[in-house]
Amino acid sequence: MTRGGAAGEPLAATLRQIERSAGALATASVSRMDESLVWFRDLPADQRAWVMLVAQAGVQSLVEWLRQGGGLNGGPQAVSDEVFDAAPRALARSISLQQTVALIQVTIEVVEEQVPTLAAKGEEAMLREAVLRYSREVAFAAARVYARAAESRGAWDARLQALLVDALLRGDSADVLASRAAALGWTDAPPVTVVVGRSPGGEAGAVLHGVARAARRGKFEVLGGVHGDRLVVVIGGADDTHKAASTLLSAFGEGPVVIGPSVPTLEAATDSARSAMAGFRAAGAWPAAPRPVHADDLLPERALSGDGEARRILRHAAYGALVKASGELLETLDAFLANGGALEATARALFVHPNTVRYRLRRVAEVTGFAPLLPRDAFALRIALVLGRLEPGL
Secondary structure (H helix, E strand, C coil): CCEEECCCCECCHHHHHHHHCCHHHHHHHHHHHHHHCCCCCCCCCCHHHHHHHHHHHHHHHHHHHHHHHCCCCCCCCCCHHHHHHHCCCCHHHCCHHHHHHHHHHHHHHHHHHHHHHHCCCCCHHHHHHHHHHHHHHHHHHHHHHHHHHHHHHHHHHHHHHEEEEEHHHCCCHHHHHHHHHCCCCCCCCCCCEEEECCCCCCHHHHHHHHHHHHHHHCCCCCEEECCCCEEEEEECCCHHHHHHHHHHHHEEEEEEEEEECEEECCCCCCHHHHHHHHHHHHHHHHCCCCCCCHHHHHHHHHHHHHHHHHHHHHHHHHHHHHHCHHHHHHHHHHHHHCCCCCCHHHHHHCCHHHHHHHHHHHHHHHHHCCCCCCCHHHHHHHHHHHHHHCCCCC
């Protein structure tokens, strides 16, 4: 093989020719991209200009790489990631890794076609082999750049999501929530629901990646944050919130997973978050609770643990509703609970027919939303009566 240059530099004459042709090679590469890649034609003018700069930098990098040995004769094999420094990091968010590899492939094809005119006599085969090696190393360099960008973006997204969830739990202003959600690409598709469970442990970014992966399978939006040992997830656009929360179970650690009530927007999700957090704190009092469980199904435990909202709901929606409905419903419920849920004993205590008791208990269910014949609902009604009588004026 021919060697040129006073110092024995490999491919010396060929390198000079490539350097002189760098601009033309870059222009030809971009022209070929425009012809063969439909998506490239749709790029904005500034991004197309960035690609041109990268193509020019790639040709210059090829020259430098060849000058250092081009992976031959013990020369350095890897291509520096600096070849992509000509374009801003924003380009990595606009063009996928697969598309970047396609751009590299087109550029290499153009260079290969020009080998007969670029290479000095006798150096054609050596240049063609070096170009093939170079294309592989540039593809590896592109993968490294995208990997770093993804890691950086993932870490930043995790921090931003944590800040958003903090703001949600604190009840910050709508403007704060909207600006942070917009930065994360949140579309605020209704309904919005907050789910709380134990974090599986490990790095927060990895935890949230697992949440996002599960949400993609379920085709709904998510935001999340790890708070100590808790994982707080905001779900958007899921018609069936229970099904959506079930889809995310694998992303949570062991223990209860509590679903807050659905609300129309992220701005209103503070109430959902508070209910879910209160439910998570109280869920241990119901060992047989389903997983996931709705926060409203934990109203008795929440009320006993001191949750003011749960106490208010039971006091007004149950006890207050019975007081307003009629005295006989409250009297019947009292007798039913006092007699251990036995219809016949309740009827004897009230001097009425058992069917009358059944009718009144159905009316209690209609008025309060809790069915006395169901053990869990009977428990909630008993707590409601206690709270209503302890705090009748609230």
